[in-house]
Amino acid sequence: MATVQDVAKKAGVAPITVSRVVNNSGYVSKETRERVEAAVTELGYVPNTLARSLRSKRTHTLALVLSDITNPFFTLLARGVEDAASDAGFTVVFCNTDESEKEERRYLELLLQKKVDGILLVPARLAADSVSFIQSQGTPVVVLDRRLSEPLTDVVRCDSETGAYQLMRLLLQLGHRRIAILSGPPHVSTAIDRVAGCQRAMADFGAADLAVDVYYGSFTHASGGQMARRAVATEPRPSALFAANNFIAIGALRALHDLGVKVPEEMALVGFDDLPPSLITFPFLTVAAQPAYEMGEKGTRLLLERLSGKNGDPPREVVLPVELIVRQSSGNGPGKAG
Amino acid sequence: MATVQDVAKKAGVAPITVSRVVNNSGYVSKETRERVEAAVTELGYVPNTLARSLRSKRTHTLALVLSDITNPFFTLLARGVEDAASDAGFTVVFCNTDESEKEERRYLELLLQKKVDGILLVPARLAADSVSFIQSQGTPVVVLDRRLSEPLTDVVRCDSETGAYQLMRLLLQLGHRRIAILSGPPHVSTAIDRVAGCQRAMADFGAADLAVDVYYGSFTHASGGQMARRAVATEPRPSALFAANNFIAIGALRALHDLGVKVPEEMALVGFDDLPPSLITFPFLTVAAQPAYEMGEKGTRLLLERLSGKNGDPPREVVLPVELIVRQSSGNGPGKAG
DNA sequence: CTGTTAGCGCGTTCAG
DNA sequence: CTGAACGCGCTAACAG
Numbered sequence: 001m002a003t004v005q006d007v008a009k010k011a012g013v014a015p016i017t018v019s020r021v022v023n024n025s026g027y028v029s030k031e032t033r034e035r036v037e038a039a040v041t042e043l044g045y046v047p048n049t050l051a052r053s054l055r056s057k058r059t060h061t062l063a064l065v066l067s068d069i070t071n072p073f074f075t076l077l078a079r080g081v082e083d084a085a086s087d088a089g090f091t092v093v094f095c096n097t098d099e100s101e102k103e104e105r106r107y108l109e110l111l112l113q114k115k116v117d118g119i120l121l122v123p124a125r126l127a128a129d130s131v132s133f134i135q136s137q138g139t140p141v142v143v144l145d146r147r148l149s150e151p152l153t154d155v156v157r158c159d160s161e162t163g164a165y166q167l168m169r170l171l172l173q174l175g176h177r178r179i180a181i182l183s184g185p186p187h188v189s190t191a192i193d194r195v196a197g198c199q200r201a202m203a204d205f206g207a208a209d210l211a212v213d214v215y216y217g218s219f220t221h222a223s224g225g226q227m228a229r230r231a232v233a234t235e236p237r238p239s240a241l242f243a244a245n246n247f248i249a250i251g252a253l254r255a256l257h258d259l260g261v262k263v264p265e266e267m268a269l270v271g272f273d274d275l276p277p278s279l280i281t282f283p284f285l286t287v288a289a290q291p292a293y294e295m296g297e298k299g300t301r302l303l304l305e306r307l308s309g310k311n312g313d314p315p316r317e318v319v320l321p322v323e324l325i326v327r328q329s330s331g332n333g334p335g336k337a338g
Numbered sequence: 339m340a341t342v343q344d345v346a347k348k349a350g351v352a353p354i355t356v357s358r359v360v361n362n363s364g365y366v367s368k369e370t371r372e373r374v375e376a377a378v379t380e381l382g383y384v385p386n387t388l389a390r391s392l393r394s395k396r397t398h399t400l401a402l403v404l405s406d407i408t409n410p411f412f413t414l415l416a417r418g419v420e421d422a423a424s425d426a427g428f429t430v431v432f433c434n435t436d437e438s439e440k441e442e443r444r445y446l447e448l449l450l451q452k453k454v455d456g457i458l459l460v461p462a463r464l465a466a467d468s469v470s471f472i473q474s475q476g477t478p479v480v481v482l483d484r485r486l487s488e489p490l491t492d493v494v495r496c497d498s499e500t501g502a503y504q505l506m507r508l509l510l511q512l513g514h515r516r517i518a519i520l521s522g523p524p525h526v527s528t529a530i531d532r533v534a535g536c537q538r539a540m541a542d543f544g545a546a547d548l549a550v551d552v553y554y555g556s557f558t559h560a561s562g563g564q565m566a567r568r569a570v571a572t573e574p575r576p577s578a579l580f581a582a583n584n585f586i587a588i589g590a591l592r593a594l595h596d597l598g599v600k601v602p603e604e605m606a607l608v609g610f611d612d613l614p615p616s617l618i619t620f621p622f623l624t625v626a627a628q629p630a631y632e633m634g635e636k637g638t639r640l641l642l643e644r645l646s647g648k649n650g651d652p653p654r655e656v657v658l659p660v661e662l663i664v665r666q667s668s669g670n671g672p673g674k675a676g
Numbered sequence: 677c678t679g680t681t682a683g684c685g686c687g688t689t690c691a692g
Numbered sequence: 693c694t695g696a697a698c699g700c701g702c703t704a705a706c707a708g
Contacts, residue, residue, distance in 0.1 A: 001476065003701055014679045019703060027677050046475060049451040050392050051701030054684045059388070061431070061452075069420070072617065075413050082407070082434055091431050091448060093399070096420055110429060113387040114399075137384060138339060221616040253619045278559040279410065279617060281591045341685055352695045357687060365693050389685035392700045 002043035010039040022047055053115065062303065063093045063111045064296075065104060066122040066144075067219070070096075073246060073273045073292045074122070077144065080296025081120055088304050090117070099124045099185060099218065105133075112137045118303045120144055120296075125187050128152050140306040144299045147189035154306070156299040156318045160190050160272070163288030163322035164197025167242060167270045170286070170326065172205040174333040176240040176268060179212045180231035182252055183244045184219040191216070194244045194272060213238070217248070224251025232259055232267075239334035243271035249285055253329075264331025274325060286330035288322045295320060340381035349377040360385055391453070400641065401431045401449045402634075403442060404460040404482075405557070408434075411584060411611045411630045412460070415482065418634025419458055426642050428455070437462045437523060437556065443471075450475045456641040458482055458634075463525050466490050478644040482637045485527035492644070494637040494656045498528050498610070501626030501660035502535025505580060505608045508624070508664065510543040512671040514578040514606060517550045518569035520590055521582040522557040529554070532582045532610060551576070555586070562589025570597055570605075577672035581609035587623055591667075602669025612663060624668035626660040633658060 004015040004022075011018065013032060020026040021036040028036075039045070053059045064081050066074045078094060085092045093116065095107040104124045111119060118140040123130050128148045134141040135152065143155040171179055181198055184191035195214055202210060215230060217223035224247055231238055232255075241256075243249035249271030253263060261267050274289035298318060342353040342360075349356065351370060358364045359374040366374075377383070391397045402419050404412045416432060423430045431454065433445040442462045449457060456478045461468050466486045472479040473490065481493040509517055519536055522529035533552055540548060553568060555561035562585055569576055570593075579594075581587035587609030591601060599605050612627035636656060 004703090005701080015701090016680085016703070017678060020678090023703090025703090029677060032678080044474065046447075047451055048392075048453060048701055050388060050397070050453050051684090052703075054386075054388050054392055054686095054701080055703045057684080068417075069407070070410075070413055070417050070614070070616070072408075072410070072413075075408055075410075078432075079406075079408050079434065082432065086433070089448075091433070091452065093429050093431050094416075094420065095424070095429070096417065109384070110427075112384050114429065115386060115388050136382060247616050250616060250619050254615075257619065275617070276408070277592075278408070278585050278588060279613070281588050281595065342687095343685080353685090354687075354696085355694065358694090361687085363687090367693060370694080386685055389700090390687075392685080392702090393687050395700085 001048075002045040003048070004045075006043055007036065007039045007045050010043060011036045057115075059115050059117050060089055061091050061093060061114070061116045062118050062120060062300065063095065063107075063116045064120045065095045065097060065107055065111070067099045067124065068096050069094060071219070071247060072275055072279060073290065076276065076292035077296035080293040081300045084297045084300035084304070090304070097124055099188070101125055104130055108134060112139060117307055118142070120299055120303060122146060123148065126189050126192070127187075140303060140311070142299045142303040142306075144295060145190065147193070151315050151317065154299075154302045154316045154318075156295050156302065156320070157189075158290040158295065158320045158322050160193035160322070161197040161200070163272060163290070163324070164194040164242070165201045166324045167272075167286070167288050168198040168201035169205055170324070170330055171240045171242065171268060171270060172201060172210075174268065174330065176334055177207060177209050177211065178236060178238040179240045179242060180227075180234075180238045181212060181214045181242045181244070182224060182227040182231065182248050183214060183216050184248070186216045188219075191219075191244055198242060219245045219247055221247045221251030221254070224248030225255040226251075228252035228255040229259070232256070232261060238267070240268035240270070243269065246271060246273035246275060246287075249273075249287075253285070264329050268331040268334070269329045283325075284328050286327045287325050289325050290322050291320050340383040341386070342383075344381055345374065345377045345383050348381060349374045395453075397453050397455055398427055399429050399431060399452070399454045400456050400458060400638070401433065401445075401454045402458045403433045403435060403445055403449070405437045405462065406434050407432060409557070409583075409585060410613055410617060411628065414614065414630035415634035418631040419638045422635045422638035422642070428642070435462055437526070439463055442468055446472060450477060455645055456480070458637055458641060460484060461486065464527050464530070465525075478641060478649070480637045480641040480644075482633060483528065485531070489653050489655065492637075492640045492654045492656075494633050494640065494658070495527075496628040496633065496658045496660050498531035498660070499535040499538070501610060501628070501662070502532040502580075503539045504662045505610075505624070505626050506536040506539035507543055508662070508668055509578045509580065509606060509608060510539060510548075512578075512606065512668065514672050515545060515547050515549065516574060516576040517578045517580060518565075518572075518576045519550060519552045519580045519582070520562055520565040520569065520586050521552060521554050522586070524554045526557075529557075529582055536580060557583045557585055559585045559589030559592070562586030563593040564589075566590035566593040567597070570594070570599060576605070578606035578608070581607065584609060584611035584613060584625075587611075587625075591623070602667050606669045606672070607667045621663075622666050624665045625663050627663050628660050629658050
């Protein structure tokens with residue numbers, strides 16, 4: 001592993017001159033440049049970014065901390081982050097927390113020690129502790145997908161509340177009166193906001209005989225299945241289910257199928273998050289679709305902006321719209337054919 | 339950002355003592371330890387891994403270079419990598435090459451400059467250039483999912499050949515005589531091996547009137563759709579399609595649906611890679627399923643072993659078995675009901 | 677246009 | 693049990 005020193009010696013110049021050639025910084029005469037470049041290729045010199053970072057205080061590395069990259073929503077978000085980061089010459093470290101506060105903290109400590117230039121965080125909790133911890137080390141952070149209890153930093157998220165409102169309005173206007181909401185963890189903003197959106201729709205379009213149960217679980221297909229089973233077992237049985245994310249919807253759909261409950265004829269189902277066309281041959285679920293890729297991209301761009309000076313600015317909140325996509329699973333109303 | 343110096347001053351000791359406390363190395367009296375620890379928490383000291391790495395030559399960072407994390411096969415593989423790395427206190431950088439040799443090279447240069455401790459590579463080409471480039475910098479590398487033309491390093495992959503053999507045997511035994519193989523890029527080992535597996539099955543179980551076309555495209559649903567359309571347009575029309583990966587299968591299924599060709603009644607379809615149960619409610623495709631998560635995990639463990647001394651050993655090749663899962667899409671044979 | 681000096685923050689080496 | 697000195701590889705800051 002050749003170093004600047006070696007190259008300098010070989011080219012008969014000072015180390016700093018090599019540095020200047022390699023980084024295209026400062027003035028170097030054409031001749032010396034050529035001499036240095038020759039030495040570089042001859043020795044197979046590869047600059048050591050570690051040492052560079054120690055001096056320059058920039059690692060050109062971002063971190064993406066999310067719950068589970070296995071969820072296609074987050075996969076797409078991650079791809080958006082990586083593409084935007086890569087364009088700017090940044091590299092991305094990814095960390096799965098599985099919504100665990102403890103894991104999140106562990107990772108953040110690790111990342112701060114590594115001196116990543118910035119962190120993109122999908123926080124496991126509404127509470128802003130993690131963000132203020134990151135900020136206490138002077139590291140910029142952008143929150144993705146979720147709200148914080150306090151506006152400590154830039155946030156890029158989707159309008160969960162409106163999305164849920166639209167889905168619930170659809171169900172109510174179709175005539176559903178008994179509905180079960182299968183939500184996520186009660187401490188995650190998206191779960192909270194989606195329930196809130198449902199409730200606003202209920203206030204606007206609900207009838208007197210409306211009966212809505214809210215179940216809190218986790219954003220997994222196992223949990224979706226369990227909540228669906230509990231909902232189906234209640235008397236009188238609901239005629240529609242609202243799933244707070246894609247995994248919950250799929251778990252619920254599977255459970256309904258196993259129970260022999262036909263969707264949408266016997267039970268309507270709507271959910272959050274769409275699956276990309278590369279994954280799903282026959283789209284069936286009525287959903288509020290979120291622009292996951294754009295979220296990752298936009299968040300990364302905001303973070304990079306912060307890194308390149310624009311810091312003093314107050315925290316921004318970018319709320320991207322969700323798109324209501326009506327398909328078969330929402331049906332034509334209770335008791336009617338799908 | 340407090341440094342060892344600051345902590346040392348505050349605790350009235352030498353910097354090295356702080357280092358010893360933080361790293362639990364060497365002897366430190368209980369008293370001094372407590373004094374140092376107090377200073378650490380008071381100043382919110384976070385060790386700078388960069389400086390540490392510069393001396394120790396270990397970054398505790400791995401890189402995962404793959405084609406597209408958006409493919410659930412690779413997503414799962416990535417999760418396996420991350421889990422195994424995280425257990426060992428390592429962090430993972432991920433890079434999408436989209437099968438582009440140029441992008442791959444660009445990333446590898448970046449990663450080597452960053453002095454990652456090891457690289458997990460899903461190579462875009464059969465040729466071993468990338469691997470030898472990595473090795474020329476003294477960085478250990480493990481190849482995932484694909485073969486190399488030369489056994490330069492550890493490889494963890496699945497038995498594509500046998501998987502394809504089993505799928506093709508199934509089609510032949512069901513009585514199919516006209517089959518189209520929708521393959522991936524001809525320079526990628528998995529695409530090559532799957533075609534080879536098909537051909538071996540054809541040699542073993544083929545009849546005289548067998549007619550098999552091989553199409554080469556890319557591992558995307560768009561390409562799968564295109565190849566399926568071309569295959570359907572040939573005269574006489576094939577009665578079965580073999581898709582070399584999940585995206586190709588989904589694209590083909592979609593195209594067949596759009597063309598009004600019923601699967602499996604009018605056209606059987608088999609493919610590689612299964613989708614996880616969290617994504618798919620009603621499994622339909624007959625597939626050769628690969629243990630993606632285990633592949634990532636195993637590859638990471640091999641890499642970590644190499645990092646912790648066990649280097650001299652000759653390159654190993656771990657070939658994991660694929661599982662044939664027969665579902666509806668393969669049907670009951672040409673001309674028969676599904 | 678090029679070089680000197682110094683130091684980023686830490687940990688190894690060797691002394692006490 | 694504790695500390696001083698030095699250097700990992702690179703680049704700011706300041707000369708010349």
